[in-house]
Amino acid sequence: MAERKASDLFVECLEAEGVKYVFGIPGEETLDLNESLDGSSIAFVPVRHEQGGAYMADMYGRLTRRAGVCLGTLGPGATNLITAVADAFLDRSPLVALTGQADLERMHKESHQHIDIVSMFRPVTKWNARLQSARVIPEVVRKAFKVAQAQKPGPTHIELPEDVMGERVDADPLPVRPRVRRPEPSRAELLEAASVIRAAANPVVLAGNGVARVGAAGALRDFARATGIGVAETFMGKGLLDYEDPHALGTVGLQSRDYALAGFEDADLVITVGYDLVEHAPRNWNPGRDKQIVCIDTVSPEVDEHFMTAVDLVGDIANILADLGAELSGGWDGSDGSRLNEIVLGRFEAGRSDDAFPMRPPRALWEVRQALAPRDILVSDVGLHKLWIARMFPAHEPDTVFIANGLAGMGIALPTAIAAKLVHPERKVVTVNGDGGFLMNVQELETAVRLRTPIVNVIWENRQYGSIVWKQDKKFGRHFGTDFSNPDFVALAGAFGMPAWRIEAVDDFGPALRRALDLDVPSLIVLPIDYSLDVAISQELGTETVAA
Numbered sequence: 001m002a003e004r005k006a007s008d009l010f011v012e013c014l015e016a017e018g019v020k021y022v023f024g025i026p027g028e029e030t031l032d033l034n035e036s037l038d039g040s041s042i043a044f045v046p047v048r049h050e051q052g053g054a055y056m057a058d059m060y061g062r063l064t065r066r067a068g069v070c071l072g073t074l075g076p077g078a079t080n081l082i083t084a085v086a087d088a089f090l091d092r093s094p095l096v097a098l099t100g101q102a103d104l105e106r107m108h109k110e111s112h113q114h115i116d117i118v119s120m121f122r123p124v125t126k127w128n129a130r131l132q133s134a135r136v137i138p139e140v141v142r143k144a145f146k147v148a149q150a151q152k153p154g155p156t157h158i159e160l161p162e163d164v165m166g167e168r169v170d171a172d173p174l175p176v177r178p179r180v181r182r183p184e185p186s187r188a189e190l191l192e193a194a195s196v197i198r199a200a201a202n203p204v205v206l207a208g209n210g211v212a213r214v215g216a217a218g219a220l221r222d223f224a225r226a227t228g229i230g231v232a233e234t235f236m237g238k239g240l241l242d243y244e245d246p247h248a249l250g251t252v253g254l255q256s257r258d259y260a261l262a263g264f265e266d267a268d269l270v271i272t273v274g275y276d277l278v279e280h281a282p283r284n285w286n287p288g289r290d291k292q293i294v295c296i297d298t299v300s301p302e303v304d305e306h307f308m309t310a311v312d313l314v315g316d317i318a319n320i321l322a323d324l325g326a327e328l329s330g331g332w333d334g335s336d337g338s339r340l341n342e343i344v345l346g347r348f349e350a351g352r353s354d355d356a357f358p359m360r361p362p363r364a365l366w367e368v369r370q371a372l373a374p375r376d377i378l379v380s381d382v383g384l385h386k387l388w389i390a391r392m393f394p395a396h397e398p399d400t401v402f403i404a405n406g407l408a409g410m411g412i413a414l415p416t417a418i419a420a421k422l423v424h425p426e427r428k429v430v431t432v433n434g435d436g437g438f439l440m441n442v443q444e445l446e447t448a449v450r451l452r453t454p455i456v457n458v459i460w461e462n463r464q465y466g467s468i469v470w471k472q473d474k475k476f477g478r479h480f481g482t483d484f485s486n487p488d489f490v491a492l493a494g495a496f497g498m499p500a501w502r503i504e505a506v507d508d509f510g511p512a513l514r515r516a517l518d519l520d521v522p523s524l525i526v527l528p529i530d531y532s533l534d535v536a537i538s539q540e541l542g543t544e545t546v547a548a
């Protein structure tokens with residue numbers, strides 16, 4: 001290859017990694033990189049706040065399992081990326097963050113917009129580095145993608161000093177091996193796990209985000225069918241089993257008695273599959289530390305005194321489930337449902353005839369479920385609405401209900417939904433937001449309109465930070481610092497050039513949602529919501545154990 005500009009080589013390396021989009025905002029210190037992107041096969045997607053761009057990369061990575069890429073300039077551009085990079089860190093999305101930087105020669109002294117971004121990103125990335133010389137670009141880029149995409153995935157970060165990106169260099173991208181070999185547990189470990197499980201009278205499976213991440217839902221369904229063992233899902237594991245599957249025990253984690261009512265109280269053994277402790281602490285389902293645990297995951301599990309595992313099966317989750325299922329086949333009957341599902345789905349179904357207005361959550365969610373096909377996508381923002389979605393929105397398929405439960409940052413829904421629509425243009429995409437969180441990334445409505453990504457944004461309007469009101473009322477019997485006024489959301493959407501509607505009667509929501517879903521442009525629906533119905537539903541479910 002001939003000598004060329006370092007930024008050209010850098011972009012060739014991104015192309016070799018299969019990058020299709022870079023989401024971000026250019027800066028004066030990323031001029032060369034942006035110019036090189038312009039001449040490449042990669043689409044640079046300008047966003048309206050770097051956080052929006054990083055959330056788009058986060059969802060792109062989550063859905064494609066290839067790292068999404070975001071870009072911010074030095075200083076404020078980089079710090080604006082951080083919240084969404086941290087989300088990718090705790091929610092385990094492969095993401096590569098690129099940030100500009102001053103010339104190497106002005107880094108040792110006080111200098112315009114120069115702060116130590118590499119140190120700042122270190123705690124929220126799996127790996128990061130400053131590009132010290134153009135010659136190492138192929139290694140640095142390959143490493144950033146390899147580390148980001150390795151189990152458990154997460155973000156990496158490369159800092160790009162302006163002068164390095166302008167150097168002349170003669171090098172080529174390193175080869176990218178498309179398939180990564182995943183390790184397998186030994187036969188002895190597998191047989192040991194099988195014998196521990198065989199000795200259990202009442203085993204249950206707790207399945208988490210990690211199963212969806214590696215596309216092992218089919219293997220999990222087969223395992224449940226082959227063994228007869230029931231499966232409970234975390235919020236982020238929604239849809240791993242179709243909620244109508246006879247082995248589905250429900251979504252656990254919102255309240256203290258969820259696990260008990262899903263069968264954990266009587267369980268002597270819990271098989272965790274792709275379970276990330278960040279989602280929900282094991283103390284909640286193993287308070288007495290008396291359950292035997294078999295852990296199936298892609299990496300060795302975290303240490304927690306409530307999660308002392310008997311056997312770990314580390315490697316390819318789908319293969320492990322298939323091999324273990326073959327060893328165990330039959331033996332249990334976890335197919336008569338769970339009391340948890342009975343209560344929650346009963347309330348959900350009852351919601352269909354609730355004609356209260358402002359609308360109450362079960363009816364609002366019932367209408368969303370009716371309007372979406374099984375593989376369509378619902379993206380939740382963060383707040384009381386998220387707890388309702390986690391609690392009762394029934395999912396048929398994995399990767400169809402997105403609930404951020406690692407970092408859980410408000411404002412995630414709109415930008416991530418845009419990326420979901422870019423990845424799956426054939427599926428309908430709806431966001432449900434609180435009126436607090438929606439305004440945190442509202443600027444990305446312009447990006448959605450410009451990209452013509454027809455997502456439907458539903459805002460549950462109550463003019464309060466609902467989940468904080470709920471918590472304060474319970475703790476202090478009053479709430480404070482939680483009320484606000486809103487802009488006229490319909491007029492605001494109109495200013496962005498989008499169709500929008502305010503729902504004035506309970507029966508109007510379903511038809512409005514269907515009408516919006518048929519459009520080929522993004523739209524917005526304001527739904528006045530009544531949160532007086534407690535998400536805790538019934539005393540039988542106990543007190544809540546999570547924050548929104």
Ligand SMILES: Cc1ncc(C[n+]2csc(CCOP(=O)(O)OP(=O)(O)O)c2C)c(N)n1
Nearest residue numbers: 383384385409410434435436437465466467
């Ligand atoms: C960026 C960020 N800031 C603060 C919080 C803490 N928090 C969690 S939920 C919530 C209130 C959400 O209010 P709203 O978006 O109106 O949704 P609602 O609870 O009313 O459904 C707050 C402040 C957070 N999770 N993320």
